[in-house]
Amino acid sequence: MGETNPLVFRWGIISTGKIATAFTKDMLVDPKTRDVHDVIHKVTAVGSRNMSSVQNFIDTLFDDKVSKPKAYGSYEEVYVDPEVDAVYIGTPHTSHYINALDAIKAKKHVLCEKPVTTNAAELRSLIQAAKESNVFFMEAMWTRFQPLVLEVKKIGESGELGRPVVLHADLSGNYDIENIPTTHRILDPYLGGGALLDIGPYPLVWAIIALYEHPLNESTIPAVTGSMLKTPITGVDCNTCFTLNFFQSKIAAQAVLSCSINVDSADPGVTIRYEKGVVRIKTPIFCPKEFEVEYTDRGKVVRSTKRKFEYVGGGWHFQADEVARCVRDGKIVSDSWGHVKSLLEMDIFDEVRRQCSYMFPPGVEKVILATE
Numbered sequence: 261m262g263e264t265n266p267l268v269f270r271w272g273i274i275s276t277g278k279i280a281t282a283f284t285k286d287m288l289v290d291p292k293t294r295d296v297h298d299v300i301h302k303v304t305a306v307g308s309r310n311m312s313s314v315q316n317f318i319d320t321l322f323d324d325k326v327s328k329p330k331a332y333g334s335y336e337e338v339y340v341d342p343e344v345d346a347v348y349i350g351t352p353h354t355s356h357y358i359n360a361l362d363a364i365k366a367k368k369h370v371l372c373e374k375p376v377t378t379n380a381a382e383l384r385s386l387i388q389a390a391k392e393s394n395v396f397f398m399e400a401m402w403t404r405f406q407p408l409v410l411e412v413k414k415i416g417e418s419g420e421l422g423r424p425v426v427l428h429a430d431l432s433g434n435y436d437i438e439n440i441p442t443t444h445r446i447l448d449p450y451l452g453g454g455a456l457l458d459i460g461p462y463p464l465v466w467a468i469i470a471l472y473e474h475p476l477n478e479s480t481i482p483a484v485t486g487s488m489l490k491t492p493i494t495g496v497d498c499n500t501c502f503t504l505n506f507f508q509s510k511i512a513a514q515a516v517l518s519c520s521i522n523v524d525s526a527d528p529g530v531t532i533r534y535e536k537g538v539v540r541i542k543t544p545i546f547c548p549k550e551f552e553v554e555y556t557d558r559g560k561v562v563r564s565t566k567r568k569f570e571y572v573g574g575g576w577h578f579q580a581d582e583v584a585r586c587v588r589d590g591k592i593v594s595d596s597w598g599h600v601k602s603l604l605e606m607d608i609f610d611e612v613r614r615q616c617s618y619m620f621p622p623g624v625e626k627v628i629l630a631t632e
C-alpha cells in the first residue's frame with residue numbers, strides 16, 4: 261500500500277481529559293509532515309461519562325475543515341460503533357482494565373494509556389481476552405516509537421560504543437502536591453496515584469530499550485530492587501527509585517531509575533554509559549528532542565555529536581501509526597512494544613510495590629491473581 265492508497269484508520273476516543281485531548285490533536289496532524297504516507301488517522305467517535313464534556317471537547321478540537329466525530333455520553337456507545345476500528349483509552353490508570361476489557365469484548369482493537377493496568381494480573385487477563393477476541397492490544401508507550409529514541413537505540417545496538425554498562429534515568433515533575441486537591445489522580449490512591457505508576461514507566465522504558473532489548477541481553481529478565489518515600493498527604497509514593505540488574509546474560513549491565521512528584525526532573529534525564537562512550541538524553545525523557553554522544557578512548561573524549569529532532573505535533577502520533585499498520589497487517593501484537601514488554605513493566609512495578617509495602621485500597625486492583 262503506497263502513497264496513492266493510504267489506509268484510513270478510524271479511532272474512537274475514550275474520555276475527554278488532558279491526554280485524550282493531546283492524542284486527539286495529534287490525530288489531526290497531517291501524517292505527511294512526519295513522512296508517513298501509508299496511513300491517515302480519523303477520529304470518528306468520542307465518548308465521555310458526560311455529554312457536555314464530549315460536546316465541548318469536539319467543539320474545541322474540530323473546526324469546520326475536518327469532519328466532526330460522533331459525540332457519545334458513554335464509553336459503551338463508542339465500543340459498539342461500527343465506524344470505529346480502534347479505541348484509544350485515556351482514563352485514569354485504575355479504569356484502564358475495565359475500559360480495555362469492555363472494548364476488547366466488543367471486538368475493537370485497543371491502544372491503552374500507560375501504565376496499561378494497575379498490576380500484572382490485570383494485564384495478563386487483558387492479554388488473554390485480546391487473544392480470545394483476536395484484536396490488537398497495546399499499551400500507549402509513545403516514547404518507544406519516537407524518531408530520536410529509535411536513533412539512540414540504533415547507536416546503542418550498533419556496537420560502536422561497546423557494551424552498555426550503567427544507565428541512569430529520571431523523570432520527575434513538581435505537581436505542587438501540598439496545594440492540589442487530594443482527589444487529583446496523582447495523589448489519590450483510589451486512582452492509582454503516586455510517582456511509580458504515573459511517571460515510572462518512562463525511566464523504565466529507557467532501561468527496556470537500551471538494556472533489555474539490547475541483543476546481548478537475549479530478552480533476559482532483570483533482578484529488581486525498589487525504595488519509596490510516601491507522602492503523608494495521602495500515602496501515595498512521592499519519591500521512588502528502583503534498580504534493575506541484568507546479570508544473567510552477556511550484557512551484565514545495571515539500570516538506576518527514579519521518579520518523583522515533588523521536584524523537577526534531572527537533566528540530562530537519561531545517561532547511558534558504555535564501555536567506549538556515553539549517551540546523554542535531554543529531559544523530558546518521554547519525548548526528548550535532543551541527545552549527545554561522546555566517544556571515548558581510554559577515558560579521553562575523542563569525538564562527540566549532538567542531534568536535535570523536530571516534528572509537527574506532540575509525538576503521540578507515532579504510536580498511532582504503529583497501531584494502524586499492525587491492524588492493517590493482521591497483527592494482534594506490536595513487534596516494538598508487545599505484550600511481553602508491558603508485562604515486564606507491570607511485573608517490575610508489582611515487585612517494587614511489594615518490596616516497599618505499597619498497596620492500593622481494596623477494590624482498586626480488579627484482578628489480583630494471575631489467570632495464566
Ligand SMILES: NC(=O)C1=CN([C@@H]2O[C@H](COP(=O)(O)OP(=O)(O)OC[C@H]3O[C@@H](n4cnc5c(N)ncnc54)[C@H](OP(=O)(O)O)[C@@H]3O)[C@@H](O)[C@H]2O)C=CC1
Pocket residue numbers: 275276277278279280307308309310313314350351352353355373374375400402445457458546
Ligand atoms: N502518554 C502521556 O503522555 C500521558 C499519559 N497519561 C496517562 O493518561 C491517563 C489519564 O491522565 P490525564 O489525561 O492526565 O487525566 P485527566 O484527569 O486529565 O483525564 C482523565 C479522564 O478520564 C475520565 N475518567 C473516567 N473515570 C474517571 C475518574 N474516576 N476520575 C477522573 N476521570 C475519570 C474523564 O473523562 P470523561 O469525564 O470525559 O469521561 C477524565 O477527563 C493516566 O493513566 C496517565 O498515566 C497522562 C498524561 C500524559
Ligand SMILES: O=C1OC[C@@H](O)[C@H](O)[C@H]1O
Pocket residue numbers: 433458459546
Ligand atoms: O505520562 C505522563 O507524562 C507527563 C506527565 O506530566 C504525566 O503526569 C504523565 O502521566
